[in-house]
Amino acid sequence: MNQYLLTKERDPSILILDFGSQYSELIARRIRETNVFSMVVSHAISIEEIKSINPKGLILSGGPSSVYEENAPKSDDKIFELGIPVLGICYGMQLMVKELGGVVMQADNKAEYGRAPINIDVNNDLLIGVKDLSIMWMSHGDSIERLPPNFLKNAHTDNTSHAVISNISNKLFGVQFHPEVVHSEYGMTVIKNFVYKICQCKADWTTDTFLEEAIPRIRNQVKKKKVLLALSGGVDSSTLAFLLHKAIGDQLTCMFIDQGFMRKGEPEFLMKFFDKKFHIRVEYINSRERFINKLSGVTDPEQKRKIIGAEFIRVFEEESKRLGPFDYLAQGTLYPDVIESAGTNIDPKTGERIAVKIKSHHNVGGLPKDLQFKLVEPLRKLFKDEVRNLGKALGLPDEIIKRHPFPGPGLAIRILGKVSDEKLNCLRNADWIVRDEITKAGLYNEIWQAFAVLLPVKTVGVMGDKRTYAWPVVIRCVSSEDGMTADWSKVPFEILEKISNRIVNEVSQVNRVVFDITSKPPGTIEWE
Numbered sequence: 001m002n003q004y005l006l007t008k009e010r011d012p013s014i015l016i017l018d019f020g021s022q023y024s025e026l027i028a029r030r031i032r033e034t035n036v037f038s039m040v041v042s043h044a045i046s047i048e049e050i051k052s053i054n055p056k057g058l059i060l061s062g063g064p065s066s067v068y069e070e071n072a073p074k075s076d077d078k079i080f081e082l083g084i085p086v087l088g089i090c091y092g093m094q095l096m097v098k099e100l101g102g103v104v105m106q107a108d109n110k111a112e113y114g115r116a117p118i119n120i121d122v123n124n125d126l127l128i129g130v131k132d133l134s135i136m137w138m139s140h141g142d143s144i145e146r147l148p149p150n151f152l153k154n155a156h157t158d159n160t161s162h163a164v165i166s167n168i169s170n171k172l173f174g175v176q177f178h179p180e181v182v183h184s185e186y187g188m189t190v191i192k193n194f195v196y197k198i199c200q201c202k203a204d205w206t207t208d209t210f211l212e213e214a215i216p217r218i219r220n221q222v223k224k225k226k227v228l229l230a231l232s233g234g235v236d237s238s239t240l241a242f243l244l245h246k247a248i249g250d251q252l253t254c255m256f257i258d259q260g261f262m263r264k265g266e267p268e269f270l271m272k273f274f275d276k277k278f279h280i281r282v283e284y285i286n287s288r289e290r291f292i293n294k295l296s297g298v299t300d301p302e303q304k305r306k307i308i309g310a311e312f313i314r315v316f317e318e319e320s321k322r323l324g325p326f327d328y329l330a331q332g333t334l335y336p337d338v339i340e341s342a343g344t345n346i347d348p349k350t351g352e353r354i355a356v357k358i359k360s361h362h363n364v365g366g367l368p369k370d371l372q373f374k375l376v377e378p379l380r381k382l383f384k385d386e387v388r389n390l391g392k393a394l395g396l397p398d399e400i401i402k403r404h405p406f407p408g409p410g411l412a413i414r415i416l417g418k419v420s421d422e423k424l425n426c427l428r429n430a431d432w433i434v435r436d437e438i439t440k441a442g443l444y445n446e447i448w449q450a451f452a453v454l455l456p457v458k459t460v461g462v463m464g465d466k467r468t469y470a471w472p473v474v475i476r477c478v479s480s481e482d483g484m485t486a487d488w489s490k491v492p493f494e495i496l497e498k499i500s501n502r503i504v505n506e507v508s509q510v511n512r513v514v515f516d517i518t519s520k521p522p523g524t525i526e527w528e
């Protein structure tokens with residue numbers, strides 16, 4: 001193994017300078033889809049830092065500002081003199097134009113949002129393979145009035161005279177559309193042209209190269225020390241367990257804390273799969289009673305989350321002392337968590353957070369900041385899709401890789417109001433039926449999350465000749481890209497009918513089933 005890789009983290013081939021666009025992260029994902037490693041850094045990154053990273057290309061992201069606003073974000077204008085190819089997207093292009101002596105104007109009556117066909121005037125390397133009059137996704141208020149010296153207009157739209165511009169000899173390019181969004185028909189062509197044709201990147205960011213680099217790096221970090229991992233059964237912690245096991249074998253101990261709020265069969269599946277099948281040491285901690293007792297009488301959703309989070313930490317601390325001592329704690333922190341929690345305070349060389357802050361929402365309960373562990377976070381440069389690919393390459397089954405997201409507090413926040421063993425049992429059975437029928441209908445992988453919610457009211461029904469008075473169950477199925485926004489899934493009536501019949505017949509204490517037709521916003525995906 002190359003000694004270089006043992007000590008040095010891989011530097012990104014493409015650096016994305018972030019000017020506050022909601023799409024900066026998406027640009028990085030798209031570039032990585034072409035097997036080129038890219039990272040998002042602050043627009044304020046210094047020339048020295050860029051030089052030391054030595055990327056093959058720079059992308060200036062879009063952003064909400066206008067280049068003429070006071071305090072509009074800008075980068076060191078020497079970035080255009082480094083000889084590194086630059087692609088400016090929307091705001092990034094306007095900034096490039098202004099800094100290099102062109103003129104950008106507020107286009108009050110010419111603002112353009114949404115799809116627009118682009119007319120190619122003069123082809124260039126960026127536009128090879130892009131069809132004339134194909135649709136690109138525009139979103140801008142300002143437009144270019146005059147190009148800087150040595151720039152050429154390559155394309156326009158009905159509303160924008162400058163949709164693509166370039167200064168070929170200095171390898172500077174600008175696009176007024178968003179190549180990274182799916183609505184841009186040839187967006188990926190533009191991105192590939194930039195990374196391969198213009199920046200001459202190699203397609204060397206793959207699961208195999210990640211593993212080749214990550215395994216020796218983990219071994220080098222951990223040496224002979226012991227590592228503890230809180231396993232939840234989700235794709236992140238499961239992939240992490242497999243990766244660490246491959247790297248350090250029995251130096252890894254996983255702890256699975258069963259709070260009692262998992263779905264039907266999940267704890268048994270996890271233990272069988274990790275411990276028995278793959279011989280990854282998993283300590284099963286049965287804390288069901290502790291958690292349910294702590295929730296006794298609690299109805300407020302935030303209160304539930306806090307109690308579960310605090311109890312999780314207590315159990316974790318007690319058990320890690322009992323099983324330990326451990327030197328390292330492994331965490332399945334992903335790149336979006338790093339970007340979100342550190343904002344722009346990311347060390348661009350290592351991708352490490354400068355201020356350590358973990359959002360409890362994304363973690364199993366959220367671990368305290370003052371635990372006496374050093375951290376191992378080998379997934380911290382990966383996006384979720386990349387973790388799934390890695391998990392798959394490491395041998396994780398679809399049941400884990402394609403598992404729908406499941407909140408840390410589990411079924412406790414899907415039982416509205418007070419949580420009891422009886423209600424948990426009831427919801428577990430109803431939830432199983434929802435997922436079973438959705439899977440049988442071949443819809444599981446099309447849906448972001450499909451689950452049941454138990455309401456804290458009773459309604460009247462009739463079964464046989466008897467009047468019933470029992471709980472209603474809500475079926476919640478949503479489609480989403482990232483959980484931030486979501487639409488309710490248009491599940492065919494026949495499937496809903498089957499689910500409803502089965503729940504009412506098979507789950508005692510439930511006599512009514514309703515279907516949630518609320519999108520997010522205004523609703524949230526979970527009910528609590």
Ligand code: XMP
Pocket residue numbers: 305360361362363364405406407408409449483484520523524525526527
């Ligand atoms: P909402 O309900 O806010 O959920 O639309 C968005 C996504 O986050 C998940 N979620 C959680 N995940 N701990 C978690 O680990 C939590 O407390 C939590 N609350 C919601 C939810 O399942 C959805 O995928």
